[in-house]
Amino acid sequence: MEISRDQNDIEDISPVKMGSMHIAGSNGFGHNIEFMSQAYLRNRSSEINIVDDTSPSIERPLPIFLKFEDVQYKVRNSQDSTVKAVVSKVASQLNTENNGHYKHILKGITGSVSPGEILALMGPSGSGKTTLLKIIGGRLQDNVTGTVTYNNIPYCAALKRRIGFVTQDDVLFPQLTVEETLVFAAYLRLPNSISMKQKYQRVVMIIEELGLERCRHTRVGGGLIRGISGGERKRTSIGNEILVEPSLLLLDEPTSGLDSTSANRLVQILQGLAKAGRTIITTIHQPSSRMFHMFDKILLISEGIPVYYGKAREAMTYFSSLRFNPEIPMNPAEFLLDLATGQINDISIPDDCSRSNGSPASEKDILKYIQLKYKIQLEPKEKELHRCTNVPERLQLAIQVKKDWSMTWGDQFCILFKRTFKERWRDYFDKLRLLQSLGVALLLGLLWWKSKNGTEAQLRDQIGLMFYICIFWTSSSIFGAVYVFPFEKIYLVKERKADMYRLSVYYVCSTLCDMLAHILYPTLFMAIIYFMADFKRTVECFFLTLFATLIIAITSQGAGELFGAAVLSIKRSGMFASLILMLFLLTGGYYVQHIPKFMRWLKYISFMYYGFRLLLKVQYSGDQLYDCESKGGCRPLQSSPSFDTVNLDGGLQEVWILLAMAVGYRLCAYACLRKRINNCHL
Known part of the structure; x- marks a missing residue:
């Protein structure tokens, strides 16, 4: 691109020089504005001689008095x-x-x-x-x-x-x-x-x-x-x-x-x-x-x-x-x-x-x-x-004509998704994060090495592993998402004030980019622990267990985004997420199965409750036999006290509940983010 400029001509009628041409006492803002604007506009129209057709044709600054x-x-x-x-x-x-x-x-x-x-x-x-x-x-x-x-x-x-x-x-x-x-x-x-x-x-x-x-x-x-x-x-x-x-x-x-x-x-x-x-x-x-x-x-x-x-x-x-x-x-x-x-x-x-x-x-x-x-x-x-x-x-x-430079939603999404991924990819592929996932998977695999469910005690141990998997990915996903919006608030406020993109584009890009990590690490985790713990060795069961783990992580991510967007404070959002996580953990169906009636409603809003039940239904079936060495002979798993409140053959309606929760959390998170960001100032 070649740009030719006649510097002397430009400077002779530049706004700075024009300011000195005003009448005495005008302070550069006086009665000759008409002349100034005409000379200025003539200058801007002829200042640049663009030789290359590929040069960026950008509108020159409109004079603002x-x-x-x-x-x-x-x-x-x-x-x-x-x-x-x-x-x-x-x-x-x-x-x-x-x-x-x-x-x-x-x-x-x-x-x-x-x-x-x-x-x-x-x-x-x-x-x-x-x-x-x-x-x-x-x-x-x-x-x-x-x-x-x-x-x-x-x-x-x-x-x-x-x-x-x-x-x-x-x-x-x-x-x-x-x-x-x-x-x-x-x-x-x-x-x-x-x-x-x-x-x-x-x-x-x-x-x-x-x-x-x-x-x-x-x-x-x-x-x-x-x-x-x-x-x-x-x-x-x-x-x-x-x-x-x-x-x-x-x-x-x-x-x-x-x-x-x-x-x-x-x-x-x-x-x-x-x-x-x-x-x-x-x-x-x-x-x-x-x-x-x-x-x-x-x-x-x-x-x-x-x-x-x-x-x-x-x-x-x-x-x-x-x-x-x-x-x-x-x-x-x-x-x-x-x-x-x-x-x-x-x-x-x-x-x-x-x-x-x-x-x-x-x-x-x-x-x-x-x-x-x-x-x-x-x-x-x-x-x-x-x-x-x-x-x-x-x-x-x-000055009243709006510069309509808005891109389509899809164009903004492509650009912002690439920028978001470039900004966060070091966090996604962080060595410590990878080591944590693989290390915990190996540790759990060694503790539950070739676990069995032949007796009530062995079954209880295996169910405990299921609940720990649910806890681990729930907490990891919540705390991986709860700090995103509080950390990026200043960037988001600044760019929204400049009208750079739609808030919906930012939210979708942020969620999808983070979802890559919430899919990658649970997949590696389950690929290790599933076979070390000797869960049911069928292709269908493996992928259903992996799917259940992923949907738990994705739902938890949505909850974390909601907590972060609702508070937009690093300290308070973490504290709020910890309290909610503790509440959902206690009502998840492992520590307390028979919750008092006046507290029972809590479990129906707990995604951990539905996630834990889904893992159990995927891994076990009600007619599966166990405890065959006991005096009474083999019994079906459904008769175990561990499944008093879970119908193992009752279908997978938890999938739809968790999907509805994942979507609902994100819609609420977007609404909270829009409301809070519009009221924020830098």
Whole structure:
């Protein structure tokens, strides 16, 4: 693929250069938007000359002029329910609004940013930077007041695929390589009009653009898995979002944990992405002085209240005009953060900021002073600019057109199944897991070597082995499935927010991939123990016993998925599964056959009860004779006390019950997962 660019022509009319052509005081977002959009669109249409017909024809970023005004956000305080009820009742009687239940996080934030610009949200920890970023990205909508518009249009579903959101923690599958991560994202997120080959070429372009060639075949890693460096992980996360050419790119602390060189390189990459016409907003904690001057605009927030908004290079001039000056050479970012926290060490302050009695100004005094100055000097200008700014009607219409890139259910299934298997195959074929299955099978085979059922005691031993097989595969399957959704919750939430695939596709792929392991290991297990324990030597009986074991494992897997989806917490789901497993074990029909009437209903919801009965019916028949050496002579197995509650010749209706349970558990698990995931936020 050959791409020809005239760099000089591009830069001459790039959005960054166009911002400097505005009238004085427009802050890059003023009266010349009509001219800007026309030049920008002309630039994007002629910027790339595609020579190779196989090149990926991806829609270029639509210009987004973002404005937010008087944005406020509050959360409910966690108080005792009785106190809440009393306060609510009193408030309703007095016909007043009950504000005591809420804590205000953001208290009136105003600003704007244009295509080609980078807005940095700065402020101390807990000031509300990430909250504002989530509101702009449409991820927080409850308890939000104020206006946020995109080309003068409020947030709508059509914007979902035009916004890229890079979270502070890199949410990447650790077992996939960098290239696999981006390739699967491209296959799922890019439109069907682009072939698989073109999508792969798009990934190669992104890898080269972000400087990831060296680690493209290295696993991402994380936790106990060794992988790529922090800077490479962050660039991979950014690549994951810019694959689809988002118009608005939001990044939460992208330089967190990076050294100065890696952080500067990352911001340089963001500058390049902005020059391509994207609107970029990033939160930043304490950038270096060189990095600080790479940003076009700064929004400084203190305790949820803005104290500065404007060009980064004019920040020091503004505070100098208020007579706040550093007394020693100081990083501008450090100076701003000190002011945002009220720390004035090595900073001279204006005389009118001191207290009337001449005592030094406190932190609260400093913050109130700079907040008041912002309200008087900066905020009115920005609001006036918002009122005077008109976005072209065609951009307002274009922003409401949804990018319909949805693939068919089958196409999504093929891609997601392959990705899920690649991510989990090391767990499926783990040596320890294989050793556990084979080791337990050999141990049980040696303990029950050539077991017989000629006497009541021998029969009881063999039935005990049957129940242990049921316990082993029930517990293995439940605990193999219960942690899947809690572990993958963050990945699922992130990808669902990006509208990458249908939740039903993810669930079916997850279940089927895990089912491979729940079929493989029981099969190896039964192939060993069946002949060592000398069960009934017929082909039919062997395969029926194997089938019964598999259906027990598959039903247990569905129960584990339900427990995990209902709780979505690693600690609580494991505890919940342990309690249910214990309950089902006690009502399984081995320890207690004659359960009291008021507790008898428990066994009818226990899949272990039906699984154990199925194994017994498959292995034994009611007319089979045993105990022939006793004084009374041979007796049929059905007469044994071990089968008091089991009709060995009563048919295999347990198969249908277990199948119904397996399907029912999975339907409930899917419903719980959909409900819980829709209410989750990153």
